[in-house]
Amino acid sequence: MYTCRMEKYLYKDLEFRTCGGSGLRLPIVSLGLWNNFSFEDSFDNIKAMLHTAFDLGITHFDLANNYGPPPGSAETNFGRALSDGLGVYRDQMIVSSKAGYGMWEGPYGDGGSRKYLISSIDQSLKRTGLEYFDIFYHHRFDPNTPMEETALALDQIVKSGKALYVGVSNYNGEQLVKMHGLLSDLKTPFIISQPSYSIANRWIEENGALSEAKKLGLGTIVFSPLAQGLLTSRYLKGVPKDSRAGKKRWGMDSRVNADSISKVKELNEIASDRGQTLAQMALSWVIKNDSVTSVLIGASSPKQIKENIKLNPIFSKEELDAIDKIRLI
Ligand SMILES: NC(=O)c1ccc[n+]([C@@H]2O[C@H](COP(=O)([O-])OP(=O)(O)OC[C@H]3O[C@@H](n4cnc5c(N)ncnc54)[C@H](OP(=O)(O)O)[C@@H]3O)[C@@H](O)[C@H]2O)c1
16 A cells, blocks of 8 residues: 655655746656556555656656557556555646557548547546546647648547647647647637657657747657666666566667667766766756746656656766767667
């Protein structure tokens, strides 16, 4: 049985940053439930991770309709944890979900149509048992749906009380500008962009997603800041069976190879010279950029979450140059 501390010091460990020009403040570290929160995982460990995170001041939990396996099971487990006790703190939490990737059979379970987004949020609310999401995202740009239709669906979701704010994920700078124009006309609270970003993946510095979000007054929460575990100590001594690479998930088994690990070892030396673990340095590197509102981490144990909130975003020029020289892609 896990209960949260609810001490007045609950929020002392973590910095909160304002999400763009909105009134919403997010913790610099947020927890995502993409992996390790499904029906295949231990529910005791899931609860322990959620309560550990919340106790540390991680108030933001990120879901999507398809997180599992099977798709939907992470939302169901999150709902179970809420009804097992965590739900007492609902008003101290920011819970997000998304739709945009393939979720169910047929033409209405994928993309950016009004039909898909509205049916999907109804399903997600049922699975989690929530009355509303704090943030609801369109999960990826859909070239086959007019953006006006997606924008109107997001607007309807807010105006019907199913979400408080909306965001988009995996949109580039140009797509953000267009969506922002449409949602501004509708006065929809569009406050956040969710792209991937890490030492090993800097695409948002080049495709305008980071700079346009800043100009538009959107917050940016970045996913996979640890490159799915590569930028940690997880693979320094081989591939553990219970790791993402060990389970052959999301191409991690090929990303962990002799070349990548030799670079990870070089990064690990820089981190230890800074008095940090590699995970702490990788997260600190991301949040040193004040255009980033929050890093959205994944985890498989409470221990990883505890390690990941000890950040220090101050880097010397020498450290930054040394990190840049190690081209880990
Ligand atoms: N919008 C999108 O399209 C999209 C896409 C992907 C992710 N996301 C969101 O972003 C969240 C995070 O993504 P992610 O899981 O790829 O993030 P990540 O933080 O880059 O990777 C998390 C993995 O790194 C390992 N790890 C974390 N801390 C560690 C530590 N201190 N020491 C050793 N290993 C550590 C764990 O791997 P093991 O499991 O092997 O222990 C953990 O599962 C997702 O849950 C989801 O909410 C969004």
